[in-house]
Amino acid sequence: MIRTTRENDKVKDVSSLNAKYYDTKNKIVASIGKYYTYSCIFFSIMIITFLTYFIASKGLSTFLKDGVSLFDFLLGTEWKPEHENTPKFGAFAFIFGSFAVTLLSVSLSTPLSVGAAIFMAEISPKSGSRFLQPVIELLVGIPSVVYGFIGLSVIVPFMRNTFGGTGFCLASGTLVLTIMILPTITSVSYDSLKALPGGLKDASYALGATRWQTIYRVLIPTALPSILTGVVLGMARAFGEALAVQMVIGNVQRLPNSIFDSISTLTSILTLEMSNTIAGTTYNNALWSMALILLLMSFIFIFIIRILGKGSKLNER
Amino acid sequence: MNVKVTDKIATIIFYTIAIVITLILVGLLSFILVKGLSGISWGFLTKPPENMKAGGGVGPQIFNSFFLLFLTMLFTVPVGIGGGIYMAEYSKPNIVTNIARLVIEVLSSLPSIVVGLFGLLIFVQKMGMGFSLFSGALALMIFNLPLMVRITEQSLRAVPVEQKEASLAMGISHWKTIVSIMLPIALPGIITGTILTAGRAFGEAAALMFTAGMSSPPLDFTNWNPLSANSPINPFRPAATLAVHIWKVNSEGLTPDAKQIAASASAVLITCVLFFNLLSRLVGKLIYKKFTAA
Numbered sequence: 001m002i003r004t005t006r007e008n009d010k011v012k013d014v015s016s017l018n019a020k021y022y023d024t025k026n027k028i029v030a031s032i033g034k035y036y037t038y039s040c041i042f043f044s045i046m047i048i049t050f051l052t053y054f055i056a057s058k059g060l061s062t063f064l065k066d067g068v069s070l071f072d073f074l075l076g077t078e079w080k081p082e083h084e085n086t087p088k089f090g091a092f093a094f095i096f097g098s099f100a101v102t103l104l105s106v107s108l109s110t111p112l113s114v115g116a117a118i119f120m121a122e123i124s125p126k127s128g129s130r131f132l133q134p135v136i137e138l139l140v141g142i143p144s145v146v147y148g149f150i151g152l153s154v155i156v157p158f159m160r161n162t163f164g165g166t167g168f169c170l171a172s173g174t175l176v177l178t179i180m181i182l183p184t185i186t187s188v189s190y191d192s193l194k195a196l197p198g199g200l201k202d203a204s205y206a207l208g209a210t211r212w213q214t215i216y217r218v219l220i221p222t223a224l225p226s227i228l229t230g231v232v233l234g235m236a237r238a239f240g241e242a243l244a245v246q247m248v249i250g251n252v253q254r255l256p257n258s259i260f261d262s263i264s265t266l267t268s269i270l271t272l273e274m275s276n277t278i279a280g281t282t283y284n285n286a287l288w289s290m291a292l293i294l295l296l297m298s299f300i301f302i303f304i305i306r307i308l309g310k311g312s313k314l315n316e317r
Numbered sequence: 318m319n320v321k322v323t324d325k326i327a328t329i330i331f332y333t334i335a336i337v338i339t340l341i342l343v344g345l346l347s348f349i350l351v352k353g354l355s356g357i358s359w360g361f362l363t364k365p366p367e368n369m370k371a372g373g374g375v376g377p378q379i380f381n382s383f384f385l386l387f388l389t390m391l392f393t394v395p396v397g398i399g400g401g402i403y404m405a406e407y408s409k410p411n412i413v414t415n416i417a418r419l420v421i422e423v424l425s426s427l428p429s430i431v432v433g434l435f436g437l438l439i440f441v442q443k444m445g446m447g448f449s450l451f452s453g454a455l456a457l458m459i460f461n462l463p464l465m466v467r468i469t470e471q472s473l474r475a476v477p478v479e480q481k482e483a484s485l486a487m488g489i490s491h492w493k494t495i496v497s498i499m500l501p502i503a504l505p506g507i508i509t510g511t512i513l514t515a516g517r518a519f520g521e522a523a524a525l526m527f528t529a530g531m532s533s534p535p536l537d538f539t540n541w542n543p544l545s546a547n548s549p550i551n552p553f554r555p556a557a558t559l560a561v562h563i564w565k566v567n568s569e570g571l572t573p574d575a576k577q578i579a580a581s582a583s584a585v586l587i588t589c590v591l592f593f594n595l596l597s598r599l600v601g602k603l604i605y606k607k608f609t610a611a
């Protein structure tokens with residue numbers, strides 16, 4: 001009897017020791033794990049901090065160190081960075097090009113995208129999810145250089161034959177971007193239409209409204225903030241797209257007279273000239289200033305999306 | 318106009334839009350495949366490109382693309398999953414979480430060329446890695462990180478809360494619950510998302526032009542010493558990927574068959590991306606079956 005009790009005690013002792021051992025071990029592993037996830041997020045925050053700091057310090061040195069006036073840079077139309085005596089750093093033509101191609105493509109793409117979203121959500125959910133959804137997903141997957149290549153071999157010759165000129169023009173860039181941002185706007189709009197409470201639609205139908213009346217009097221107005229979020233996301237993508245646009249717009253460095261004129265955008269200039277310049281020169285810094293504009297624009301887009309998100313009634317759920 | 322007629326017209330317009338979009342995709346894909354597939358041969362897939370004369374291939378570029386993808390995922394997946402776990406499980410409603418959320422949003426909407434330029438400044442110039450696969454992988458990591466974080470967060474949030482609570486109620490620590498209970502359930506979502514992310518990285522070019530470079534040294538596929546300059550697995554050598562090569566051929570290609578090379582390389586790229594897309598669906602379905610059939 002006595003012996004067994006002792007043995008039992010011993011067993012208990014060992015197991016409690018074990019438990020304690022595993023307990024501390026688990027606690028250590030758990031806290032290591034926890035702090036690992038913290039450090040991952042901290043890492044992301046550091047990336048964006050560094051990125052902003054370095055691009056800003058490079059981009060601002062054009063104005064602070066090299067003495068180019070901000071006014072001349074933003075509104076000057078002469079870009080002669082390598083002129084011997086009086087180099088000119090007017091980037092207005094590129095800024096204009098970026099905005100023109102973005103706004104045109106968004107205004108073309110939005111009706112198509114919202115239409116596609118309504119088709120998937122309201123008109124024919126069955127063929128929508130079977131055909132159109134995969135189509136949209138595949139469109140997202142096509143790499144931008146492939147869009148550029150197709151633009152180069154289909155849209156540019158088409159423009160050349162139909163409207164004359166070289167075919168490398170603002171309109172070609174617009175068409176390529178229209179297709180590229182279509183999936184972004186469509187999927188965000190579709191999600192927002194899907195998230196609407198079903199009662200809204202039923203109430204409208206019960207009042208005798210037709211499907212079209214329900215869509216444009218009830219569903220679209222209610223989902224508008226989220227649809228606009230999709231549009232802004234599309235704009236952000238169009239504004240920052242580099243290669244696909246660069247390949248079809250002709251890269252002529254002046255203001256266009258019509259949409260069939262060649263243009264340059266901020267991204268196309270960066271693509272073509274960044275590797276030809278020497279770090280530290282005013283020319284190089286001016287290019288970094290353009291990168292800073294791209295960065296600031298993407299901050300502004302996020303800011304707009306945040307405001308839209310606050311205005312959305314859907315978020316109050 | 319009669320409201321019913323308007324309704325009919327609207328319906329027709331919506332159908333037209335759907336059909337037009339589908340036709341655009343079909344047109345794009347068939348254009349690339351018809352134009353490109355005729356130029357694809359074993360030689361094209363394995364030979365190095367030529368500078369001046371016709372008949373070059375894209376062998377090294379295909380290898381570079383896959384190797385770079387591997388390196389990128391090696392960096393992205395651990396950090397992305399860690400970040401996702403934080404966002405889904407450890408984040409408290411405080412200012413740090415708000416900042417983190419904003420950072421993820423900003424990162425995901427950064428133009429890829431800005432990421433590339435940042436990579437040029439930091440990895441290539443300041444850290445002295447030069448144009449290399451390593452710099453390219455780090456740049457692509459910045460590009461893919463927000464997506465990976467979001468995918469992990471969403472998959473973890475989709476785990477039934479009862480399962481998490483059951484585990485916690487048995488006295489299992491929060492971390493152990495995440496690792497042994499929640500992550501396995503969230504795995505299908507995470508894997509599907511990871512493959513989609515990989516497809517995106519595979520086609521990226523603007524971020525790589527300034528980081529991984531636009532040329533490749535002549536590669537010796539019998540040399541597997543990762544430190545020698547012409548070894549394919551040396552991560553510190555410059556490497557043009559397939560997507561960068563397509564851009565380069567289109568804009569400064571001097572060979573007489575530049576157009577055909579661009580078309581064929583695009584066909585290869587599209588096929589790979591479609592394959593990733595298909596794979597993610599298949600894997601997602603398979604794992605889903607495995608986890609729900611039990």
